[in-house]
Amino acid sequence: MMSRLVLQVRPGSVAIHRWCLPSNRPSKLPLVLFSRSFSQQRSKVPASQVPKLWAQAQAVCFDVDCTITKQDALDDLANFLGKGQQVQDLTNAAMNGDMDLAEALQKRLDIMEPTVDKLTAYVQSNPAAPRLVPGIQSLIQELQARNVDVFLISGGFRELILPVADLLKIPRDHIYANRFVYMSDDARLDGTGTTESVSQLIRVTGFDPSQVTSREGGKPEAIRQIRSKKPLQTVVMIGDGITDLEAAEETGGADLFIGYGGVVARPRVQENADWWITDYQEILDALPRFKVAMVGSGAFASAVLQMISQNARDKAIFQDIVDVYVYEEDYHGAKLTSAINQQHENPKYLPGVHFGDNVVANPDLESTVQDADLIIFCAPHQFMHSLCKQIQLIGVKPTAKAISLTKGIHISPEQGPQLMSSMIHRMLNIECSVLMGANLAGEIGPNGLCEATIGSRVREQGHVFQELFDTDYFHVSVIPDIEGAEMAGALKNVVALAAGFADGCDLGQNAKAVVLRQGLSEMRQFAKAMYPNTVRDETFFESCGVADLIATCYGGRNHRVAQEFAKQRGRTSFSQLETDLLNGQKLQGVLTSEEVQSVLSSKGWQNQYPLFSTVNAIVRGRLEPKDISRFRELPGLSLESGGEEPSLLEKTIGF
Numbered sequence: 180m181m182s183r184l185v186l187q188v189r190p191g192s193v194a195i196h197r198w199c200l201p202s203n204r205p206s207k208l209p210l211v212l213f214s215r216s217f218s219q220q221r222s223k224v225p226a227s228q229v230p231k232l233w234a235q236a237q238a239v240c241f242d243v244d245c246t247i248t249k250q251d252a253l254d255d256l257a258n259f260l261g262k263g264q265q266v267q268d269l270t271n272a273a274m275n276g277d278m279d280l281a282e283a284l285q286k287r288l289d290i291m292e293p294t295v296d297k298l299t300a301y302v303q304s305n306p307a308a309p310r311l312v313p314g315i316q317s318l319i320q321e322l323q324a325r326n327v328d329v330f331l332i333s334g335g336f337r338e339l340i341l342p343v344a345d346l347l348k349i350p351r352d353h354i355y356a357n358r359f360v361y362m363s364d365d366a367r368l369d370g371t372g373t374t375e376s377v378s379q380l381i382r383v384t385g386f387d388p389s390q391v392t393s394r395e396g397g398k399p400e401a402i403r404q405i406r407s408k409k410p411l412q413t414v415v416m417i418g419d420g421i422t423d424l425e426a427a428e429e430t431g432g433a434d435l436f437i438g439y440g441g442v443v444a445r446p447r448v449q450e451n452a453d454w455w456i457t458d459y460q461e462i463l464d465a466l467p468r469f470k471v472a473m474v475g476s477g478a479f480a481s482a483v484l485q486m487i488s489q490n491a492r493d494k495a496i497f498q499d500i501v502d503v504y505v506y507e508e509d510y511h512g513a514k515l516t517s518a519i520n521q522q523h524e525n526p527k528y529l530p531g532v533h534f535g536d537n538v539v540a541n542p543d544l545e546s547t548v549q550d551a552d553l554i555i556f557c558a559p560h561q562f563m564h565s566l567c568k569q570i571q572l573i574g575v576k577p578t579a580k581a582i583s584l585t586k587g588i589h590i591s592p593e594q595g596p597q598l599m600s601s602m603i604h605r606m607l608n609i610e611c612s613v614l615m616g617a618n619l620a621g622e623i624g625p626n627g628l629c630e631a632t633i634g635s636r637v638r639e640q641g642h643v644f645q646e647l648f649d650t651d652y653f654h655v656s657v658i659p660d661i662e663g664a665e666m667a668g669a670l671k672n673v674v675a676l677a678a679g680f681a682d683g684c685d686l687g688q689n690a691k692a693v694v695l696r697q698g699l700s701e702m703r704q705f706a707k708a709m710y711p712n713t714v715r716d717e718t719f720f721e722s723c724g725v726a727d728l729i730a731t732c733y734g735g736r737n738h739r740v741a742q743e744f745a746k747q748r749g750r751t752s753f754s755q756l757e758t759d760l761l762n763g764q765k766l767q768g769v770l771t772s773e774e775v776q777s778v779l780s781s782k783g784w785q786n787q788y789p790l791f792s793t794v795n796a797i798v799r800g801r802l803e804p805k806d807i808s809r810f811r812e813l814p815g816l817s818l819e820s821g822g823e824e825p826s827l828l829e830k831t832i833g834f
């Protein structure tokens with residue numbers, strides 16, 4: 180039966196006037212309700228702290244009516260129903276704090292008593308977009324881009340708010356609002372022969388009193404609930420009414436109240452607001468803009484500057500100028516930095532690929548990094564330790580965030596093997612994410628299709644970097660498995676050497692596929708052995724895993740040089756080939772092979788990683804490139820004796 184499906188609760192209203200303290204106040208109501216009076220000045224946040232709190236907001240809660248939308252939706256609905264004036268007077272009384280909220284709500288519903296079909300007609304004839312106040316959409320987009328959580332806390336009704344929330348991409352579980360209570364006209368529903376539709380026979384009779392927003396103190400209570408789900412250091416409330424101001428009055432409520440008077444300016448709210456605005460542009464302009472700096476200027480660094488320079492210019496979350504530390508060198512009789520700044524491309528490492536003129540090449544590391552909020556590391560991994568040491572002496576902002584695009588492992592006698600992200604974190608004391616993926620530098624650009632994976636322990640940080648890199652031709656996803664992503668990025672360079680040996684020896688596609696499959700398997704095994712608690716299998720199906728392996732083994736420099744090495748039957752050195760073939764670009768795979776092997780030797784794991792160990796034996800000249808096809812014969816292959824001397828790395832690392 181229809182009447183069973185609808186809630187038949189009619190809430191009694193608790194009539195309490197906050198401003199006149201009754202001597203016979205009901206004991207179950209919290210004392211705090213009666214202990215405040217906005218007739219006195221509330222103790223505001225000191226003016227000097229206001230912009231700071233706004234800049235560091237982790238959550239911003241908006242009232243809806245007259246704050247996000249131009250009208251009060253209930254008033255608007257009343258107009259639609261032909262009962263405008265009576266309802267509006269009650270709304271104003273409640274918003275000015277002159278009437279109890281629950282009482283005002285019930286009285287307004289009593290006047291309107293809308294049926295479901297009228298409600299539906301109202302919502303359908305009032306689309307959300309024209310209802311928005313100027314500037315609100317940009318402000319909310321900017322907050323979301325900064326990973327600030329946006330909530331709606333409204334004394335209005337959920338049914339009327341949902342279209343607005345959807346338009347603003349505010350998740351439905353971020354809405355705290357009232358809910359209608361409906362009642363069916365049983366007599367007419369049960370009768371026979373009625374021509375009325377069901378939606379005409381169900382009407383709103385009240386509101387659900389269990390929603391916090393239906394009662395006094397509901398907005399601070401909503402914020403306390405938000406805080407209980409996620410620790411938030413700074414929460415800001417924005418609104419036009421007394422109930423919004425109240426949200427910043429109670430313990431556990433908002434830390435800052437911004438009064439919005441763009442639609443209705445209520446004197447008491449204006450007087451007591453920490454910050455009073457009538458135009459959202461004012462607080463939009465006051466949002467922090469991240470200063471971006473990059474350390475490194477090789478081929479990949481130059482490729483990603485295309486996306487970074489575009490996003491820095493287009494997105495208000497970033498400052499326009501991107502500073503890039505360039506390891507200075509002569510370029511055709513001039514300085515490379517000057518050439519980059521004149522041509523807006525790196526003519527030595529990635530000629531022909533333009534980035535924006537908002538990129539400034541700088542040979543001075545100190546002035547590049549010292550004021551940066553976001554630091555991108557993209558130097559070959561052999562230089563990273565020394566760069567970090569220099570930056571350690573300079574110092575970076577304690578609030579700076581880093582991301583490493585460098586693929587490789589650092590081995591130190593004191594720390595053992597370390598990923599670049601942990602080295603940066605340890606040396607500079609800042610959180611470091613990684614960006615890894617199938618990203619051959621020369622193919623990245625507006626006409627290409629490319630994906631990358633950001634690994635980030637801190638979700639918000641990962642998303643800010645996603646904003647910096649993501650474009651319509653470079654798709655970035657964020658995962659929490661930073662170690663898995665970074666390990667995959669470093670280790671695939673070793674497998675690419677194996678693939679290059681196979682191709683250089685014309686072993687054929689089947690054999691190459693064997694090498695790739697075994698390589699992927701050892702990559703995952705090694706990553707999990709090193710970081711058993713964090714590395715996830717699924718990471719190897721991301722761009723940073725199998726996709727990067729394929730791209731590098733078919734089109735990368737490691738593959739190309741290893742292929743040439745094999746063609747020359749190992750009668751040359753990798754450093755010679757690097758010089759001959761790469762015009763100053765640096766190989767990562769050979770050194771990574773040495774680094775990985777030092778770990779395998781120290782742990783006695785060589786035989787569990789037959790492909791890695793065979794690659795290393797070829798790199799050291801103990802086996803020939805064609806022996807890559809015999810990796811399964813390990814441990815029968817003699818890897819540990821004969822051939823070249825142990826590497827410097829092997830001699831110096833005291834595992």
Ligand SMILES: NC(=O)c1ccc[n+]([C@@H]2O[C@H](COP(=O)([O-])OP(=O)(O)OC[C@H]3O[C@@H](n4cnc5c(N)ncnc54)[C@H](O)[C@@H]3O)[C@@H](O)[C@H]2O)c1
Pocket residue numbers: 475476477478479480481505506507528557558559560562584585586587618619620621763764765766767
């Ligand atoms: N090139 C690619 O396609 C690609 C793609 C993804 C990731 N990566 C990774 O990005 C990282 C950087 O590679 P890249 O391709 O941008 O560089 P690169 O190999 O093209 O260029 C070498 C860079 O090293 C610099 N350099 C030389 N000597 C130096 C020194 N003593 N100190 C500091 N810097 C010095 C050079 O100025 C140059 O910028 C590597 O870890 C690489 O694996 C590269």
Ligand SMILES: O=P(O)(O)OC[C@H](O)CO
Pocket residue numbers: 586616617618619620672675727730731734735736737738766767
């Ligand atoms: O050219 P490589 O071999 O250094 O590899 C380039 C990138 O890592 C591919 O994603």
